[in-house]
Amino acid sequence: MDFASYDPAGARQSRGIISAKIVVAGGFGVGKTTLVGAISEITPLTTEAVMTAAGVGIDDPSKVPGKETTTVAMDFGRITMAQDLILYLFGTPGQTRFWFMWDEIIRGAVGAAVLVDTRRITDAFAPLDYFESRKLPYVVALNRFDGAPQYEVEEVREALAISPDVPLVLCDARHRDSVKQVLMTVVEHAMRRLQAEHDRGHPTPVG
Template structure:
């Protein structure tokens, strides 16, 4: 733990009465680690490793020329919402070979924030296929707006991803704390209204 972190920042305040587990998912390189790092009020846990030659031809770097690392287990962070709710954020790896980890990470989650990148929207199809294994899990889709991403309307993204009409689709910038926190707040609000998550 960095020495610059005070006890007040490290520990939950006594007013926090509820904790909520949130899953952050998406395809390889969509910004999951960045989002958790941007919002976490504690130093985030990251299991990023340097990409090796073994990933050549397996992990597409199209649009990700500067990417040198990838998450191999999970990311973890914490965000207090309002005065009495703490969100525990679990970022799941995007590549198919790590999807066995999803089962444990999804257990007990109140909802999932699904990050997508409009430069590589087709990479998200398999992620949504994987999410179908968890029909009880409310999801919110967040379009991470990279500087060079083409901009599309929410309706266009919804149609391209073949999402249900009631699935919220929003935009965010995973690098910015306020934008990322807003996306997570949208998910919490949606999870509270979801029939099977009424007790969140």
Template sequence: MHVDRRSVKIVVAGGFGTGKTTLVGSVSEIAPLTTEEILTQESVGVDDVTGVEDKTRTTVALDFGRITISPDVVLYLFGTPGQDRFWFIWDELAQGAIGAIVLVDTRRLDSSFAAIDYFERRDIPFVAAVNRFFGECLYNEEEIRAALKLDPAVPLLWCDARDRSSSTAALIALVRHAMSRLPVGT
């Protein structure tokens, strides 16, 4: 019996060290494909590790994971690299995506600006997910929205990228948000 599968593409984006690889790995039903490499001396002065000084590895191309929703629907996750020098890859990863989760680290809010700007400028639906695996968030929703200059229509949620159910909730929020933007009758 032939099953006509439909694929849904989602991008997991954000700044350097926000938890993109961790989120993809927490929900993928397959061992995720990662392109992580060891941070070396060559990256000193190039990669800003302020706030993530213990980080030893970084994604240099993409992360890839898969979730089978039903026999005919498969969700593909593409995690972006976070450093500026790899942003040229984002256009390829975002092509055909229904939307993105932008992971936010409140210790370094400025690392989220470029990702939010990227999806806003291309009119790609996204949710902002404050990754709390670094500890308690010292800011409330209004403060984070104001700092990120988030449009009121953009969902803001809290997640723990290490936790499967929390990451799944972020994915569900994104799909709902993307679907709410579809023209009526689609």
């Protein structure tokens, strides 16, 4: 099965249940696999592999202490948010050499959560530029790592030049309730964007 392009219902309704595809993205080691695993009600499909020399000079593992594996394709999970809403989660690979897969993974998605590690703020520029260029609604989630610098949300917004209309939230990718709030923010933001585009008569491209 081609999970990357699997569209459980970018915006399809069946038997009164709405399902939507959400992408979990970000740079190397920001917590994407952890986030999907923290909330998925099924055993997550992961494609973790031991890091090799192929990433040397591209991604710096020294900035992520203790990290020995990396996602080489994607993570996949599912969460029932309400009786009538199911979200399918697709986590992108973080290492730059695997970013060619992102276009396939976002196909059919209604929105994305872009994780940011405050220890490596500048690593977020490339993922943010990617979603801006694809016109896909996204939310920025500051993942709280133990011992990491703590910044005010608006400080990060200014540092990364994030538009005022893009939601920016704090989260802990290890905690289910925190992750759930991030996902609800993505859904709500995507719905607002779609409604605004509809009102203007120019539907937002999705995926």
